[in-house]
Amino acid sequence: MQSKRKLIKLILTLILMVVALVIVFPFIWMLVCSFKPLNEIYEFPPRFFSPNMSFDNYKEVLFNQNPSFMTYFKNTVITTAVAVIGTVFTSSMAGYAFAKLNFKYRDQLFMLYLVTMMVPFQVLMVPQFIQFKYMGIFNTLWALILPRLFTPLGTFLMRQFFLEVPTEIIEAGRVDGLGEFGIFYKLVLPLAKPAVSTVVILNFVWRWNEYEAPLIFLTDSKLFTLTVGLTSFIDEAGFAQDNLIMAAATVALIPMILVFLIGQKYFIEGLTSGSVKG
Amino acid sequence: MERRKKKYNWEPYVFIAPNFIGFIVFILLPVLFSLGISFTDFDIFKGFSHTSFVGLENFKTMFADEWFWVALKNNILYTAVTIPVTLVISIVLAVVLNNKTYCTNAIRVMIFIPYIASIVAISVVWMMLFNPSQGLINQFLIALGVSNPPGWLGDMQWALPAIMMVGIWMGLGYNTVIYMAGLQGISESLYEAAQIDGASKWQEFIYVTVPMLRNTTFFLVVTSVIASFQVFGTVNIMTNGGPGNATTVLAHYIYVSGFRYYKMGYAASMAWVLLIAIFGVTLLQWKYQKKHESNF
Structure with missing residues (x-):
């Protein structure tokens, strides 16, 4: 048996x-x-x-193209890193305020955040395109970075986490005279590592793989990220060079896969944690 | 609830400010702006001075636009096929992976990879595999004795199924992992009771596992429906909506209207129809969750 x-x-x-x-x-x-x-x-x-x-094929793709995939790689790293760090900063602070601090219209405001979470990019792309032209950041990496520094979902996830933090810890900090920022930075934030890692992973994957925003907001090929760099390479190379295209695609893919394999436990948990509510 | 005295300090506003300013500038204003544009004939070359208010004209055009209806039809077809197929395969994978195999984690990691891979890289490989004359899939089919294999991405009939296959393949790992988490919540005693009643493995699956996973299934259906109405990358790269309009879907048609034909007012109005549809699906989910929570 x-x-x-x-x-x-x-x-x-x-x-x-x-x-x-x-x-x-x-x-x-x-x-x-x-x-x-x-x-x-x-x-x-x-x-x-x-x-x-x-x-x-790799030598050709990495060193004989203009702009080379090194440039696309660099642009992707910059955009992803700034957007991820920025969003962790803004969403942990706002998430904490929504969970633990009192201010006027707090719950109404949070409701507004929740509603906008379901707004698809298709609704934002036309107005953002116009807005970025007027702001002078169209066709710069800022067009990819700035709007991604504030993710309602990140704020939502951080708030859900901070709700679970015992208020006694915060009260104790107040008694010790730490001040609101000291309490947040020294007492609460260190507890939030799991939530922060979820926000980092989600945003890292989304930003690294982002395709539609760079397609619309970038026109200068020197600013392209890996995704649009790869599509513009295909357009130029045509299918007579499938071997080069595969090398280029591997270059675009390998960093993400390596990071995923190293941190797979956290990745899978982080990427699927949106589902475990209630 | 720490609702002491209603006295507000200034610090909370500092906490909220960086996020809130960005939220207003990059989300809230664009959303409202987009609604405004959807009632105009705006395009980027005309500028605002030559833009006129057209009332509901864009929405009337939309309902008379054959391409819009085709995009909607293709999108509904895509949703109606990919979601059930993905869910059925994932639930089976999850049940088998749950305590019935070795190397569970290695398998889980492998099937999850398509979910984190760049849509562009994915599309590029599949285009090569789908190549009608030289691609691996058709060469394999010919070797198996299929005399006239499909033309896949270049074929009116097979292009959409090909896009669907890639969509299913991408979602399997994610759905399986979510189902595996759902399985952890099913009490062992239910299976013991079923065994005492003499249920077969198949009956256990149908009468215990599947019904007990209904909340997970509901969550996956809702999020997948929302995501499938925004499917864009695979279509834009692999078929560009073609051949003809065989793979035109909503997000792709919105993009083409706005950024290739520069009919931005029209694109905005279609995007709003998409938003309202997504809003409806989400409301449905909230209602269901509320109803279900009160059952406990």
Whole structure:
């Protein structure tokens, strides 16, 4: 009985491993093709290894293009880093105020935040386009960064976390004469590491992969992020250069996958934590 | 509830200010602005001085616009196919992964990868796999004896199903992980009771697992419906809405109207229709949750 159960478990594991491999196959295939010369990527039956594999495609993509993928990479890192740090800063402060401080119209204001959480980007893109032209930040990285410094969802997640923090801690800080900012910075924020990491991960993934906003707000290819850099590269290279395109796509993808694999536990928890309410 | 005396200090406003100013400038004003634009014939080249108020004209145009209806139809089709298929596969994966396999975490991580991958990179690989003459999928189908495999992204009939397949593939890992979390909440005693009643594994799945996961399913349906009405990246990169209008969906048609034909007033009015639809779905979720919470 025991060994039969183990056998079933083993078989199920094998089946699911096959399913999982099928699911990640496109990425494996992308990686394989990124090392191959053009004439070998459409071979059938496909070969996973060939003696002609090399880093030539990567050299071409990283160093012989203008602008190169290094530039796109740099733009993506800057945009993502500033937006993520900024949003953690603004949403933890606002989330704390919504959860633990009293001010006029607090609950009405929070309701307004909740309602705007469901506004799709399609509604914002036309007015933001006009707004950014008038503000002079159209076609700059600021057009990607500034609107992303304030995420209603981030504020919502931080508030939900701070609601659980015992008010006694805050009262004790007041008794000690810490002042509101001291209490927040020294007592409350250190407790909020799980919530902060959720906000960081969510925003990191969204900003890194953002496609529609840079497509609309950037026109200068020197400012492109990896996503739009990749699409403009495809437009220019055409499909006669699928091997280069695969190398470019791998360059765009690898950093995210590496970060994901390193922090997978936190990533999966963070990205799915929106669902565990109530 | 710490509702002591109603005395307000200045500090809370400092806490809220950075977020609130950005919220007003980059979200609230654009939303209202967008509503205003949706009643005009604004485009970026005319500027505001040549823009006129057209009342409900954009909305009338929309209801007479064949492309809008096709986009809506394609979008509903996309939603109606991808969501049930994704949910059924994910619930099965979740049940099997829950205590019935080894290496659970490795499998979970692998199937989650498409969810964190850039939509552009994803689209690029799938375009290569879907290539009608040389792509791996069709070469494989030919090797299996299919004499006339589909043209996929270039084919009127197969382009939308191809986009749907990619959509399902992207969502599987996320949905599975959420279902796995939902399974943790089902009490073991329910299964024991079912076993005493002589239920088979299949009956346990149908009469215990699936009904007990209904809140999770409801959450996933609502969020997936909202997301599927904003599907854009895969369409814009892989098919550009084509061939013809075979894969035109709402978000793509809004983008094309606003930023390729520069009919920004029209784009804004369609975006508002999208917003109202999303708002409706969300209200439905709130109502359901309220009703359900009061049952406890």
